Amino acid sequence: MPRPLALLLAVALVQGVAWTALTPPLQGPDESEHVAYTQQLAETGHGPKTAGGTGVQSGEQSLVGYGLNLLPLRGHLDGRPPWGALPSVTTALDRLPASARKDGTGPNAVGQNPPLYYALQAVVYRLSPDRSLLARMTLMRLANVLLYVGAVGLAWMLAGELFARAWLRTLATSLVVLHPKLVSLAGYVNPDMLLVVLSTGFLVAAVRLVRRGATPGRVATTAALAGAAALTHGRGFFLLPPAIVAIAIACLRLPRPRLKTSARLAGLGAALFAVPAILAVLWTRSDTGGSAFGGQISQTASQAFNIRQFASYLWQFFFPRLSFMDPMVGPPYGYRQVFIETFFGGWGNYEVNFSASTYDLLRVAAYVGLIALLVTTVVRWRELVARWPTVTVVVVTVVSLLGLLLITNYRDVSGGGSPLITGRYLLPGISLFAIAIAWVVGSLPRRVGPIAGALLIAMAALLAVEGLLLNIQRFYG
Amino acid sequence: MARRYWILCAGLALVVVLLGAARSWQSELTSDRDVITSSPGLEPLAAPADFRLRPGRRLCVAPVALTPDTAKAQFVLGAAGGTVRNVRVASTGPGYRAATVITPIAVGEPSVAPAQVAPPSRTILDGRVCVSNGGRHPLLVRGANDARSISAAVTSIDGRAQPDHDAALLMLESSPRSIGERLGTIFARASALTGGVVPAWLLWPLLVAVLLLVPLAVIASFADAVRADGRR
Numbered sequence: 001m002p003r004p005l006a007l008l009l010a011v012a013l014v015q016g017v018a019w020t021a022l023t024p025p026l027q028g029p030d031e032s033e034h035v036a037y038t039q040q041l042a043e044t045g046h047g048p049k050t051a052g053g054t055g056v057q058s059g060e061q062s063l064v065g066y067g068l069n070l071l072p073l074r075g076h077l078d079g080r081p082p083w084g085a086l087p088s089v090t091t092a093l094d095r096l097p098a099s100a101r102k103d104g105t106g107p108n109a110v111g112q113n114p115p116l117y118y119a120l121q122a123v124v125y126r127l128s129p130d131r132s133l134l135a136r137m138t139l140m141r142l143a144n145v146l147l148y149v150g151a152v153g154l155a156w157m158l159a160g161e162l163f164a165r166a167w168l169r170t171l172a173t174s175l176v177v178l179h180p181k182l183v184s185l186a187g188y189v190n191p192d193m194l195l196v197v198l199s200t201g202f203l204v205a206a207v208r209l210v211r212r213g214a215t216p217g218r219v220a221t222t223a224a225l226a227g228a229a230a231l232t233h234g235r236g237f238f239l240l241p242p243a244i245v246a247i248a249i250a251c252l253r254l255p256r257p258r259l260k261t262s263a264r265l266a267g268l269g270a271a272l273f274a275v276p277a278i279l280a281v282l283w284t285r286s287d288t289g290g291s292a293f294g295g296q297i298s299q300t301a302s303q304a305f306n307i308r309q310f311a312s313y314l315w316q317f318f319f320p321r322l323s324f325m326d327p328m329v330g331p332p333y334g335y336r337q338v339f340i341e342t343f344f345g346g347w348g349n350y351e352v353n354f355s356a357s358t359y360d361l362l363r364v365a366a367y368v369g370l371i372a373l374l375v376t377t378v379v380r381w382r383e384l385v386a387r388w389p390t391v392t393v394v395v396v397t398v399v400s401l402l403g404l405l406l407i408t409n410y411r412d413v414s415g416g417g418s419p420l421i422t423g424r425y426l427l428p429g430i431s432l433f434a435i436a437i438a439w440v441v442g443s444l445p446r447r448v449g450p451i452a453g454a455l456l457i458a459m460a461a462l463l464a465v466e467g468l469l470l471n472i473q474r475f476y477g
Numbered sequence: 478m479a480r481r482y483w484i485l486c487a488g489l490a491l492v493v494v495l496l497g498a499a500r501s502w503q504s505e506l507t508s509d510r511d512v513i514t515s516s517p518g519l520e521p522l523a524a525p526a527d528f529r530l531r532p533g534r535r536l537c538v539a540p541v542a543l544t545p546d547t548a549k550a551q552f553v554l555g556a557a558g559g560t561v562r563n564v565r566v567a568s569t570g571p572g573y574r575a576a577t578v579i580t581p582i583a584v585g586e587p588s589v590a591p592a593q594v595a596p597p598s599r600t601i602l603d604g605r606v607c608v609s610n611g612g613r614h615p616l617l618v619r620g621a622n623d624a625r626s627i628s629a630a631v632t633s634i635d636g637r638a639q640p641d642h643d644a645a646l647l648m649l650e651s652s653p654r655s656i657g658e659r660l661g662t663i664f665a666r667a668s669a670l671t672g673g674v675v676p677a678w679l680l681w682p683l684l685v686a687v688l689l690l691v692p693l694a695v696i697a698s699f700a701d702a703v704r705a706d707g708r709r
Binding site: 022025068078085130132174178468 | 482483485486487489490491493494497498501502505506510512513514515516517519520522541542543544600601602625626627628629647656659663666667668669670671672673674675679680683684686687688690691692694695696697698699700701702703705706
């Protein structure tokens with residue numbers, strides 16, 4: 001194993017364990033619901049219902065959540081567990097009957113999620129040598145840490161596909177390791193981390209597919225990873241368009257005659273995507289009263305879509321409103337909240353944050369970075385054209401992710417709902433974010449680039465560690 | 478030249494980390510802040526639903542966990558109509574009683590009103606903390622009735638429970654302290670919440686590793702890569 005990668009994996013492990021241990025249970029976004037889903041699946045073999053049922057969580061989880069005040073304190077900066085009550089709650093937990101672990105049948109808002117992540121966590125739950133819920137939740141979080149370490153390894157492999165220079169691979173992977181939101185996610189029970197692993201793995205497979213040529217193995221890996229993402233979360237469907245594009249490009253580049261081989265490969269890819277995707281649809285239908293993914297798909301298909309209003313919404317999401325535009329639909333929630341504040345910070349239930357000045361600096365840095373990316377794209381245009389298969393896969397992946405999130409969010413706010421999109425949902429594209437930065441920095445003059453990269457890494461390390469310290473202050477201060 | 482170059486990269490990164498750590502990490506670790514021992518009642522996340530406590534009435538929150546390091550009870554109080562004097566905060570439990578009269582509450586929106594209470598000698602899980610209006614004007618007590626701010630402790634007025642309506646109440650240590658000087662306690666509590674999976678002693682080297690290994694290892698890996706590229 002290359003020495004830089006070994007060091008980065010060690011850093012990932014240390015950070016992940018620290019976030020796991022120093023964040024009280026159930027404090028991640030929707031973590032209570034994700035734990036309840038896992039426990040219900042592990043104890044009964046069934047997922048929780050989205051409507052009806054005997055309780056959002058089991059009696060055991062309720063005792064932990066309310067006895068230690070862990071559920072009410074979510075989102076409250078001044079909220080703390082009653083530390084003196086820990087021993088009595090632990091004793092009470094030991095006395096609960098086994099049935100108190102099985103009664104979290106719903107209604108659970110995340111019951112609309114497909115089962116892959118929860119099935120993996122259910123294995124961890126069942127294998128736990130300690131049967132207390134606190135211990136089981138910690139082990140589930142540690143399993144998430146392993147996923148995070150895996151995502152770092154995959155980010156290294158992706159960078160290895162795209163960069164010949166070792167320092168660019170290291171820079172890109174370091175920015176993934178040190179991303180303050182991603183590392184926090186390692187310390188919560190949340191399927192988004194599996195989605196990050198699968199999407200990063202998908203990108204490795206898809207880029208290899210278009211660069212090295214179509215083989216049954218490469219097509220199967222690409223399609224299966226996209227399918228596994230769909231079996232992890234509804235948002236995982238964003239990998240379908242880039243999977244189709246990657247397989248199509250690879251087939252187009254086969255030597256002639258290619259029709260028969262292409263048809264076979266496309267069929268293989270379609271089958272390997274369709275099986276998990278259909279499983280996801282069937283599973284979520286059974287838990288949501290007959291409508292897959294909680295009715296989101298049928299709702300999306302049936303709802304009217306106003307192109308003009310969407311274009312105006314999209315503009316105002318990123319830029320100030322122009323004079324001829326109607327006011328933005330929904331609350332004023334856009335680029336800063338999604339791409340800056342909740343992408344880099346907003347831990348716990350969004351109540352733990354960097355200072356406003358740090359967010360301002362990140363915002364300026366993001367603007368500078370975007371301009372630099374555009375300039376680099378223009379300057380290195382010929383090189384990009386020469387590598388069009390890889391560039392196409394990357395661009396389609398980014399557009400698909402952002403498109404899915406923005407269209408879903410637009411439909412939600414135009415229907416009178418609250419914005420659903422948050423920075424965490426961008427994390428499946430974290431490796432591309434890091435690759436883009438490394439590519440821009442690698443385009444700087446030879447003697448300037450590594451220095452800029454070193455400074456970026458230093459600042460990323462500062463943010464990553466500060467995030468953990470803010471988290472300690474919030475929960476234990 | 479290549480040798481000097483990777484040293485230059487590592488050195489610059491190290492300087493930035495040291496400067497940033499001195500500014501932000503040190504502040505997080507050493508700044509004194511109020512230490513909350515429990516939060517029986519939470520401030521609202523939605524619009525406040527304040528209690529209007531008429532003269533002679535008493536509002537209580539129970540159960541409240543009272544530990545030997547709990548030395549302050551902090552309601553959020555305001556006054557309507559005129560300054561409220563003789564506001565009494567009492568903290569009680571089996572074999573324990575402490576009370577104090579706090580400074581008069583001036584007219585206005587509720588603001589934090591810490592009251593020093595003598596700590597119990599042992600941990601009491603079913604304690605009760607009350608605020609009594611001994612003045613002539615109504616006392617406003619910050620309250621919440623949004624679902625996300627309702628905790629297990631129940632608020633009552635003159636013994637009558639107020640369903641789904643909680644008074645905000647924090648229990649605090651006597652004086653502000655930094656997290657740096659409380660790391661032993663913090664690690665013990667964090668470890669307990671992991672169900673003992675992560676032992677408290679492990680958190681010491683883990684925090685040191687986060688503060689030192691994370692920046693140094695990342696910088697070292699980058700410098701190593703720059704050096705390797707320079708050799709080619």
